[in-house]
Amino acid sequence: MQALGEPASGGEQPGKARPTMNDVARAAGVSLKTVSRVVNGVRSVSPDLAAQVQTAIAALNYHHDIGASTLRRSDRRTDTIALLLEDVGNPFSSALHRVIEDEARARKMQVLTGSLDEDPQRERELVQTFAMRRADGVIIAPVSADHSYLGAELPPGTPVVFVDRPGQGFAADTVLTTNVTGAGEATRHLLAHGHRSIAYLGDHFHISTAQHRYEGYRAAVTEAGLTVDPTLVTHGLHTAALAETAVMSLFHRPDPPTALFSSQNLVTIGAVRALRRLGLHRAVALIGFDDFPLADLLEPAVTVVAQNPALMGRTAAAALFRRLDGDTGEPGTFWIPTELIRRGSGELPPSPQLLSGRSGQPL
Amino acid sequence: MQALGEPASGGEQPGKARPTMNDVARAAGVSLKTVSRVVNGVRSVSPDLAAQVQTAIAALNYHHDIGASTLRRSDRRTDTIALLLEDVGNPFSSALHRVIEDEARARKMQVLTGSLDEDPQRERELVQTFAMRRADGVIIAPVSADHSYLGAELPPGTPVVFVDRPGQGFAADTVLTTNVTGAGEATRHLLAHGHRSIAYLGDHFHISTAQHRYEGYRAAVTEAGLTVDPTLVTHGLHTAALAETAVMSLFHRPDPPTALFSSQNLVTIGAVRALRRLGLHRAVALIGFDDFPLADLLEPAVTVVAQNPALMGRTAAAALFRRLDGDTGEPGTFWIPTELIRRGSGELPPSPQLLSGRSGQPL
């Protein structure tokens, strides 16, 4: 077996460390600065000299040191953007990550990512770390309730973009889903199919998207001339398991709802599980906020209000790059629309069985 | 509205750039080196001097520059690890990413990620980029057929770990799923339920995991005293759509299989879609390699051979860190076992309807 990490090809002095521009200059018989010019593609070097330098670079297997370069350059660019997400492992975050990586690649920039896990402390730590690494810009799906710290942490002029949730106390471009509108549309869709008793299943209420989705639900119910029944509203459902138990208990009451609106992915899945266990999956209407893979293959297929993470990511990246290119206009908010995808679960009519339950018989 | 990116708090000279250790030293009335010592937590500084320095740091809002620090330090550590994945947006890759981020965090290291999209060229480019950024170590889910270039690209001694697939031409620690065994177990499970005609649905055959999973299928079929029917073997199914059409055509023949083994996530999903469309989802047995969310909520729930991306990621990170800590032993291969999860689709018996099809009637 080959020795560990041993270079396969030659071209290097055995005992020496990596070659520097100085070594290349010596080997090519030119000055250090000329090597620098060649490496940076400055056109003023004569072609034959440039060729000499290239030969020496290849012969010595020279590698440019971006760190040293960044230190010396006047613009101090690291060609790095910092990306702070809820959890790089979840589908929404990783979809954002992917498109932002693609946009960054087009500008020859690299992406440093970190997961926040709803922990404001972690958010600050990561911003600090990325600031020490001199990231050129920061895209944050914020978790903290106060972002005024960004002013002190980041060098003045560092572009920041908030995505998915608004930031507080720091003016920056912001990319948001039309949460109120989307949740309203879902709720109205259920109302239009005859439902009058629609339960709301929400994530922690301190999360701004959860607040807005609840607001959309509330507004739609109120517009329809109904009042929101507080016993049909649940907040704080952060996992599928919590959502499942919440839905189970909803249907152990004498007057269960005939439809569910769930404000988030995992909650929707928990709701599906609960309805299955109760045998009510064909009886209770369900619309979930945020699409998820295989929603179309469930029985019934799940109607959702789909977000557009790809467009959100592209928009956030574009906003960041515009700032990096020197735009210093007022920060703006970009609204990314949702799309109601009808698949079946949201089009179920109110179940007579459940309605009869209202007259007294528990399920 | 607040001006863009304007610092909220004071403590900085308006026209000046970020303060350096020199500024802090002047403000604290100590030498530059003492500031460095305090920042690096060297214990030999007297407590009161250290306090003075800390005060100055806070007053000036000083931020350490890791780039300059790295350049000067003798060990040249950047506390960065490079992670090259198939696609940071797919569930398997992002699961790996997440655990590796967590392990890195425990060592105060950051992760630079990039997606390869099955493109060997892209793999080389990213390795080059990350080498210029002097990543301390590299974890690669390889795509290239030849990794001897790593020897020239990376500084000698840089630890490399291959994950999910083996690397070629460069000796390094490797973390692999037991693909042959897992695929064999799935196939034997189908055989044990009476199936004699089991189709294999595979990804591009140049992908090593696809080869190994096919090998496990082939071995199990052969062991059972049967011969592999080449018309039941399909390679090159890289998307769900391709898999769907492949399965459709499998069942438009007079002697369709009674069971399917799909070698990959998207292929499994395509197969499920096809069986649904054919109305055969309760008639044809199916086992998929690699688990996926909601597999348990489909009808019937999908039996899978689950991989363990979390354990793979932890193992890869641990191997990398061991090298960073100085271990120079022979590189090894770590095998991560699979687990057969019985959910229903893999336990269906051969369908009489399909078997009768064999005597002549097309479906």
Place this chain on the structure above:
DNA sequence: GTACTCGCAGACAACGTTGTCCCGGCCGGT
């Protein structure tokens, strides 16, 4: 023919930090 310009290349300093060396003072032992 001279002066001016322009293209090209090199010498030198500097980016912000840490490694190395050295100095001054304090301690304890004789």
Place this chain on the structure above:
DNA sequence: ACCGGCCGGGACAACGTTGTCTGCGAGTAC
């Protein structure tokens, strides 16, 4: 009282690169 060792702290150089300035030779306009 003197010496040796130790410890806290500072001066200086260096990491690998690029910005700036200067010099040289050739081309061009008068």
